[in-house]
Amino acid sequence: MKLAGIELRRVRMPLVAPFRTSFGTQTDRDVLLLRAVTDEAEGWGECVAMDDPLYSSEYVEAVADVLRRFLVPALAAHAPADATAVAPALHPFKGHRMAKAALETAILDAELRAAGRPLSRELGAVHDRVPCGVSVGIMDSRAKLLDTVDGYLSEGYVRIKLKIEPGWDLAPVRAVRERFGDDVLLQVDANTAYTRADADLLAALDPFDLLLIEQPLDEEDIVGHADLSARVRTPICLDESITSARAAADAIRLGACRIVNIKPGRVGGYLEARRIHDLCAAHGVPVWCGGMLETGLGRAANVALAALPGFTLPGDTSASSRYFRTDLTEPFVLDEGHLAVPTGPGIGVDPLPEVLAEITTSIEWLPL
Ligand SMILES: CSCC[C@@H](NC(=O)CCC(=O)O)C(=O)O
Numbered sequence: 001m002k003l004a005g006i007e008l009r010r011v012r013m014p015l016v017a018p019f020r021t022s023f024g025t026q027t028d029r030d031v032l033l034l035r036a037v038t039d040e041a042e043g044w045g046e047c048v049a050m051d052d053p054l055y056s057s058e059y060v061e062a063v064a065d066v067l068r069r070f071l072v073p074a075l076a077a078h079a080p081a082d083a084t085a086v087a088p089a090l091h092p093f094k095g096h097r098m099a100k101a102a103l104e105t106a107i108l109d110a111e112l113r114a115a116g117r118p119l120s121r122e123l124g125a126v127h128d129r130v131p132c133g134v135s136v137g138i139m140d141s142r143a144k145l146l147d148t149v150d151g152y153l154s155e156g157y158v159r160i161k162l163k164i165e166p167g168w169d170l171a172p173v174r175a176v177r178e179r180f181g182d183d184v185l186l187q188v189d190a191n192t193a194y195t196r197a198d199a200d201l202l203a204a205l206d207p208f209d210l211l212l213i214e215q216p217l218d219e220e221d222i223v224g225h226a227d228l229s230a231r232v233r234t235p236i237c238l239d240e241s242i243t244s245a246r247a248a249a250d251a252i253r254l255g256a257c258r259i260v261n262i263k264p265g266r267v268g269g270y271l272e273a274r275r276i277h278d279l280c281a282a283h284g285v286p287v288w289c290g291g292m293l294e295t296g297l298g299r300a301a302n303v304a305l306a307a308l309p310g311f312t313l314p315g316d317t318s319a320s321s322r323y324f325r326t327d328l329t330e331p332f333v334l335d336e337g338h339l340a341v342p343t344g345p346g347i348g349v350d351p352l353p354e355v356l357a358e359i360t361t362s363i364e365w366l367p368l
């Protein structure tokens, strides 16, 4: 397979409602899509970086820059024969895992489409549909929160994840438990909003029988999470801290987490995501697929990954309608709390041309 070039395409999609986390509020997505053009097929990679470096150090403008100046020229020099050669070619450049993930995914998608192989099969999927959780933002009131959760449970979501931050934690969790009972699968995500001094506060969540507490402390505070894991009964799950299979191995070895949220965009791509899955399975650590408000392109690939055997907890693989009135692809629709794994070659979905044209804000061609 010969790579002709990479198209950088920016698209802007409004969210159906503001999505508030401990690091800010989002009202739309400015998404960078990569289209890999080869002599045999084309492939898509969706970059998960946000507008600003608040979830991680990466952000969309920086991703475009590092692709333009370093990563795509490196591919020109190495002429990778297939997707497995992309990460080694990009290894000299430190970090920028979201940029690398999008590039590797676009090339992997092109390769698999040319070969007629679905991504799910390539990764080792064992299910043809996956159970879906939903992420619920911080709200202005508990009443609004309970109405929102009620709506999602009515839609069939099998797990509720509440965003929390200091001042919005015990009360909303208690309100959800009191309204919907103890059987609802419930977890929380702090996005690093707490400190080691909050151990007792986080331990006060134990009586609510949560599935997990996601990333309570700073992404670099592995020791702090290990100490917290010894103080809090609820399993600690890491997200921002797990940037690679090595980081996952170290966190597990140090007792910093008992569950891992795998996001392919955060760790450099689907091949590294599979390595993390395999490593966690070897240690008996459950994993689930996190989300970055992906369009249907990234959502399709995430659903394929979530079908691997070690993904034993519902992921943030929600229906398209959780975030978008109109998705870039045919919408992902919840069916009895599950999404079907795409069966077509590669990621198995394509952008709808008229939607793509309407939401595109810029196009840049990077020849190899
Ligand atoms: C803008 S928040 C993105 C990161 C966040 N993602 C979610 O909460 C799920 C988003 C989704 O459903 O795609 C996380 O830290 O897990």
Ligand SMILES: [Mg+2]
Pocket (backbone or CB within 6 Å): 189, 191, 214, 215, 239, 240, 261, 290
């Ligand atoms: Mg998270």
